[in-house]
Amino acid sequence: MSSRLALYARRAPRPVHFSEMLKFGPTPHPNTLLATSRFLADEISVRLAHRHAELESLPYGLSTTREAALVREWYSISFNELTRFYDDLDRHSRDPGMAPAWTKNWWHRLGQSDDSGSKTSTADVPRGVAATSAVVEPTPSMPLTPDRYYTPNPPPLPPHMQDAVPQYTKRFTSLLHGIVERHNPVVVTVSKNVPRLLPAHMPQHHPEVQAFLNRFHANRVGVRVLIGHHLALSNPKARRFPNHIGIVCTKTDTVAVAQEAATDASEICEQNFGVAPPVHIVLANQTTISDSDIASSAALSLVYIPSHLHHILFELLKNAMRATLLKHTPSSGSPIPPVTITVTPTATNISIKIADQGCGIPRAQLANVMTYAYTTAATSVAPDGSNSATAAAVDDLFTGSELQAPMAGFGYGLPLARLYARYFKGDLSISSTQGKGTEVELTLRRDWVNDDEQVVL
Ligand SMILES: Nc1ncnc2c1ncn2[C@@H]1O[C@H](COP(=O)(O)OP(=O)(O)OP(=O)(O)O)[C@@H](O)[C@H]1O
Ligand SMILES: [Mg+2]
8 A cells, every 4th residue: 555545544633414405596606616626526536545545455365356455456547546635735835836726725624714712733644734824734644635525715826827728627526537547447356256256254234344344335325425415516507496506406306206216216117027917006095196286295204315215225126026026926917006105294304104015035044135245036146247237227327327227136225225215314224024014215315504514434
């Protein structure tokens, strides 16, 4: 590990308060985005450095595998790109005559424009200038960064630096796009690595392996949310979506998203089984929701990231449809019972229950379904991981590519859906009766924006 990576791996991450994601508004000021990009370059570097360190010290020889080396290399390349990006900007800004205006004023004042109270700086680990009243001169290992994700009212820049802002923004967003693309195969590569290489006495359901997978994927979700949000905020085309601030929709219509997820899951189901169970969407009082109700029902909307909600529901619906068709085989000629989505809004939450009348889950297996890589699907993951439905879907969340995935086979659908739900302070629970059916309840919290992101180390 390079000394710079090691240094960053010793730093604590700085969780983002979710409310800050909304403060940008639909059309953020370029200087606000510049300040955030500076924060992100630093913060994402810290988080990548932690993952890189963990990938070097996995138990049971997992770190020595080709796949682990490959993933580590991706982390290392992205880390170097991010940390070098602002070295460049600093060089530019430290031209004679520029330093007072740029370094000492702008970055420094960014830190001071924060109202969060006193700050401290540690000498042995890099921190932002915001930490002290004296200006800390930047070194390659001590970048000047704003101390928080969102900087209200950044001070104006000197005109010739202001002119450079669009160019920096463009370069930074293309760097982020490159990172997203580079890391797209990570889910497949890691999941491929783990089951193949564990010693026989160490099933992948072992708590230590599960804990690693959970940390790894939770971290990945956090980084991708921050990157996805910044890319959307910086993209003028994304600003045209009504009620959107970056990737967050302030009026995410849960019923509309459920309908889209049902359409997509039905399509995949038909491709795999030739038929799909009907999907009924009902309100808690069992009234079937008609199209006209959908638009008018403010209670059914909340602040959320629609693509995340779609992903969670899509995974749950695929499971429910598959279980239904395992019990009610299309060739039997008997009618296929519906999958029912029940949406219950309350003042604090929206609950979405997905109930099927499928094969159910044996009581002894119920505790396993939330573990990574537990699956009963016959078409298990191909040795090259190529038919990994969930991995493809997870990566599609950020690349926007078309879903072309089989129904099941990876054992990641439920644990990742729960991880996504929990990232935004919600939850996922499952109850089932073998032979009768299964009900999965997704709880979305309306007030998640009042919480801090939880960064898992
Ligand atoms: N609604 C359900 N009814 C019956 N069994 C279910 C249901 N949902 C999940 N399961 C069981 O839990 C297992 C794990 O589900 P999970 O979604 O995590 O993985 P998967 O569907 O097998 O593969 P994928 O990662 O592609 O989703 C399934 O293989 C199945 O045995
Ligand atoms: Mg599944």
